[in-house]
Amino acid sequence: MATFALTELLGAPVFDTGGSRCGRVRELALVPQEDRARVAVLIIRTSTGDHLLPFVSVTSINGGIRTDVPAANWAKGDGTEGMLLLGRDLLDQQVIDVFGRKVVRVNDLDLLQESVANHIVLKVGSVDVGPRGAVRRLLKGIVPLVALRALLRQIPPRSIPWDFVDLIETDPARRVKLKISHDRLAKLHPADIADIVEDLAPDEREAVFETLNEEVAAGALEEVDPKVQKAIVESLDSDRAADIVEEMEPDAAADLLADLPEERTSEILLEMQPQERKEMVELLEFKENTAAGRMNTEFLAVHVAGSVHDAVEALRHFEGGVETVSTVYLVDSHGTLAGAVPLAKLVLATPDTPLLALTQEPLISSHAGAREKEVAELFDKYNLMTLPVVDDNKKLTGVITSDDIISLLRANL
Amino acid sequence: MARFWKRWKVRILLFFAVVGPGFITANVDNDAGGIWTYSAAGAQFGHMLLWTMIPITVALIVVQEICARMGAVTGKGLSDLIREEFGFRVTCLMMIGLVIVNFGNVVTEFAGIAGSLQLFGLNKYYTVPVCAVIVWLIVVKGQYKTVEKVFLTASFFYVTYIIAGVLAKPAWLEALEATVVLPRKEMFLHQDYLYMVIGVVGTTIAPWMQFYLQASVVEKGVTRRQYKASQLDVIAGCIFTDVVAWFIIVACAATLYVHGYHNIADAKDAAQALRPLAGDYAYILFAVGLFNASLFAASILPLSTAYAVCEGLGFESGVGKKFGEAPVFYWLYTILIVAGAGVILMPNIPLVKISILSQVINGVVLPFVLVFMLLLVNKPSVMGEYVNSRLYNVVAWATTVIMVGLTIAWFWTLRSG
Numbered sequence: 019m020a021t022f023a024l025t026e027l028l029g030a031p032v033f034d035t036g037g038s039r040c041g042r043v044r045e046l047a048l049v050p051q052e053d054r055a056r057v058a059v060l061i062i063r064t065s066t067g068d069h070l071l072p073f074v075s076v077t078s079i080n081g082g083i084r085t086d087v088p089a090a091n092w093a094k095g096d097g098t099e100g101m102l103l104l105g106r107d108l109l110d111q112q113v114i115d116v117f118g119r120k121v122v123r124v125n126d127l128d129l130l131q132e133s134v135a136n137h138i139v140l141k142v143g144s145v146d147v148g149p150r151g152a153v154r155r156l157l158k159g160i161v162p163l164v165a166l167r168a169l170l171r172q173i174p175p176r177s178i179p180w181d182f183v184d185l186i187e188t189d190p191a192r193r194v195k196l197k198i199s200h201d202r203l204a205k206l207h208p209a210d211i212a213d214i215v216e217d218l219a220p221d222e223r224e225a226v227f228e229t230l231n232e233e234v235a236a237g238a239l240e241e242v243d244p245k246v247q248k249a250i251v252e253s254l255d256s257d258r259a260a261d262i263v264e265e266m267e268p269d270a271a272a273d274l275l276a277d278l279p280e281e282r283t284s285e286i287l288l289e290m291q292p293q294e295r296k297e298m299v300e301l302l303e304f305k306e307n308t309a310a311g312r313m314n315t316e317f318l319a320v321h322v323a324g325s326v327h328d329a330v331e332a333l334r335h336f337e338g339g340v341e342t343v344s345t346v347y348l349v350d351s352h353g354t355l356a357g358a359v360p361l362a363k364l365v366l367a368t369p370d371t372p373l374l375a376l377t378q379e380p381l382i383s384s385h386a387g388a389r390e391k392e393v394a395e396l397f398d399k400y401n402l403m404t405l406p407v408v409d410d411n412k413k414l415t416g417v418i419t420s421d422d423i424i425s426l427l428r429a430n431l
Numbered sequence: 432m433a434r435f436w437k438r439w440k441v442r443i444l445l446f447f448a449v450v451g452p453g454f455i456t457a458n459v460d461n462d463a464g465g466i467w468t469y470s471a472a473g474a475q476f477g478h479m480l481l482w483t484m485i486p487i488t489v490a491l492i493v494v495q496e497i498c499a500r501m502g503a504v505t506g507k508g509l510s511d512l513i514r515e516e517f518g519f520r521v522t523c524l525m526m527i528g529l530v531i532v533n534f535g536n537v538v539t540e541f542a543g544i545a546g547s548l549q550l551f552g553l554n555k556y557y558t559v560p561v562c563a564v565i566v567w568l569i570v571v572k573g574q575y576k577t578v579e580k581v582f583l584t585a586s587f588f589y590v591t592y593i594i595a596g597v598l599a600k601p602a603w604l605e606a607l608e609a610t611v612v613l614p615r616k617e618m619f620l621h622q623d624y625l626y627m628v629i630g631v632v633g634t635t636i637a638p639w640m641q642f643y644l645q646a647s648v649v650e651k652g653v654t655r656r657q658y659k660a661s662q663l664d665v666i667a668g669c670i671f672t673d674v675v676a677w678f679i680i681v682a683c684a685a686t687l688y689v690h691g692y693h694n695i696a697d698a699k700d701a702a703q704a705l706r707p708l709a710g711d712y713a714y715i716l717f718a719v720g721l722f723n724a725s726l727f728a729a730s731i732l733p734l735s736t737a738y739a740v741c742e743g744l745g746f747e748s749g750v751g752k753k754f755g756e757a758p759v760f761y762w763l764y765t766i767l768i769v770a771g772a773g774v775i776l777m778p779n780i781p782l783v784k785i786s787i788l789s790q791v792i793n794g795v796v797l798p799f800v801l802v803f804m805l806l807l808v809n810k811p812s813v814m815g816e817y818v819n820s821r822l823y824n825v826v827a828w829a830t831t832v833i834m835v836g837l838t839i840a841w842f843w844t845l846r847s848g
Binding site: 111147152155219 | 522
């Protein structure tokens with residue numbers, strides 16, 4: 019099994035059945051609809067223009083490409099629709115290294131030659147992002163080939179297996195034709211996706227966010243730097259933006275919407291589901307630098323007369339984020355805050371224990387209008403994980419979690 | 432009193448809200464290299480280089496606008512685009528060229544630091560290493576953004592050149608006439624004159640500025656829609672730069688040239704000549720202005736170079752990363768500073784001569800950068816509907832051709848003695 023570098027093959031001479039040199043390789047193309055790795059077509063530059071040669075007719079690669087189809091029968095034309103051109107679309111472009119979780123620039127591609135039933139098959143093996151590809155391209159044609167090969171053997175390869183490479187394509191139609199998705203990227207931690215996205219150009223960010231599913235996109239968007247976050251949402255269609263914002267944590271979504279131009283915010287709100295829209299409008303009315311502006315309105319509240327069993331049942335059916343449930347809050351029938359039970363106590367107690375017996379004293383809460391600094395001081399003083407927020411009538415309206423406070427403090431560092 | 436401060440705070444905040452990459456780049460443009468070159472131009476040739484200011488301003492606006500537009504439309508830096516469109520080898524050569532030219536510029540900034548502090552009687556063997564460490568720490572400790580604001584506020588010192596120019600009581604009418612009328616044809620056969628013209632163009636439209644401006648536009652997140660504001664920012668910055676340059680030349684012409692000091696050897700010469708004529712005030716302003724300009728540019732230049740090179744060649748980069756995560760980025764940055772400061776520490780090094788030489792090299796390299804910029808900005812696959820208009824192409828290609836012509840003419844005068 020031999021390995022070829024893409025840049026060795028680009029420009030290589032092509033010989034037809036008669037053994038005469040008919041042209042040079044201009045491009046190697048994949049047809050991702052059929053196979054994500056196999057080279058399907060060669061584009062050959064001849065004196066009479068570009069020709070397409072299916073790779074199955076290639077009989078040998080070493081020392082020039084040989085084919086068993088006479089040059090006269092090569093298909094003329096430049097119809098490259100549905101093809102990924104390795105030279106144009108990959109060489110020198112940025113791709114996402116899903117394994118290393120970062121954006122890298124392609125120096126070269128390593129192609130593997132295999133023999134399948136007397137046929138030569140050429141597959142993309144890995145993407146070279148290290149000095150080996152760089153040196154090869156710098157010195158190719160300047161240093162004698164033998165010396166260059168010897169030199170390249172001394173350089174350890176730094177490459178990414180093709181399976182871990184995610185392509186970035188900004189044209190939506192082409193994305194579909196080339197079957198470019200971000201399934202692998204979507205499996206990363208939202209914070210890693212956010213870091214990767216921050217390294218991309220605006221059009222590329224938009225492309226990634228259009229392809230990710232709403233849930234993943236929302237998770238990643240929460241972690242992106244606010245300035246970039248704003249730019250991404252502004253670049254997306256309103257209904258796509260609304261779909262993503264609906265999936266975000268309400269407090270993060272509210273912060274984001276508050277930063278957008280008013281017109282844009284209302285466009286997005288209009289596209290949202292009525293229930294979520296109502297919640298969002300309420301959150302947006304709070305001033306941003308108060309307790310209410312930081313709070314999450316998805317929280318777990320159980321009736322004050324309930325037992326541990328009731329609380330666990332409520333937990334099972336709770337759909338909000340897990341960070342808000344490290345404490346379960348007790349409310350009376352008017353929704354007034356009556357107590358707080360740490361999750362740990364809940365777990366250790368028997369199912370029939372009344373919740374009131376497990377409450378934490380003193381009950382710390384914050385008024386919706388309290389300033390962020392006071393809220394942070396409460397967290398520090400009482401070593402809180404979560405803090406309930408109440409309105410003028412002591413009614414529980416939201417919960418602030420410690421991760422909100424960490425973001426707040428980091429922003430002020 | 433409190434109200435007074437509050438009002439000023441609001442004003443300063445407003446200033447920073449409006450000020451953008453274009454204005455910042457323009458300020459860095461009047462760095463030590465600029466000040467030395469304009470001063471020497473005024474001292475050596477009086478008003479005879481003033482005519483260059485209007486064409487240079489037009490060219491500068493066009494070139495900077497192209498960069499800002501490319502940044503806003505593509506969201507990518509200039510070296511990224513060169514890499515993606517012209518491949519590895521071209522990028523590599525371009526980056527080697529950029530590092531060499533910018534090394535010259537860094538040397539010049541340290542020459543400015545040494546020269547300006549010498550005016551206060553401080554020895555360069557202490558001041559240059561101390562300032563090099565300060566510059567290095569600013570970036571490595573991640574304080575760059577804060578410091579940028581301080582420098583920007585301090586860059587109001589550039590107004591001091593205008594004051595210095597006015598205090599020097601120049602011949603206004605003659606200066607204005609020389610701004611719009613070309614000098615005698617024979618001047619263009621003078622080797623020194625051609626050298627100075629290339630230097631003046633090179634320092635005003637420096638190659639590295641194009642990389643820096645485009646990167647700043649991208650960094651600021653300017654999009655196609657907000658682009659109009661950036662355009663204004665760029666135009667205002669360019670005009671400000673060249674008004675300051677005009678005043679430096681006029682001030683030096685009115686003082687040094689008129690009184691027969693045609694050769695500036697160091698900052699002392701420039702300032703000493705200003706002192707008896709315009710009083711102590713202009714002398715101190717000159718020194719402080721030069722120091723601020725040099726230190727500001729000394730912190731931006733190596734950083735901008737390291738960014739451009741690493742992005743073009745695919746190395747990890749960014750002040751947010753640790754030394755071990757982006758070794759090439761930090762090493763390049765460090766070497767540029769250490770070696771740049773090191774050159775100035777050599778005994779008896781002619782500060783001004785070496786500075787002007789580096790600006791001339793800028794001018795010689797400029798057409799190469801311009802060619803790539805023009806090829807890029809005219810590619811519909813890169814710029815879409817935002818490709819250059821014909822007028823822009825005419826101005827930018829004319830600049831390129833003229834710079835190549837001047838360079839060839841200068842080499843030709845060398846040959847004929």
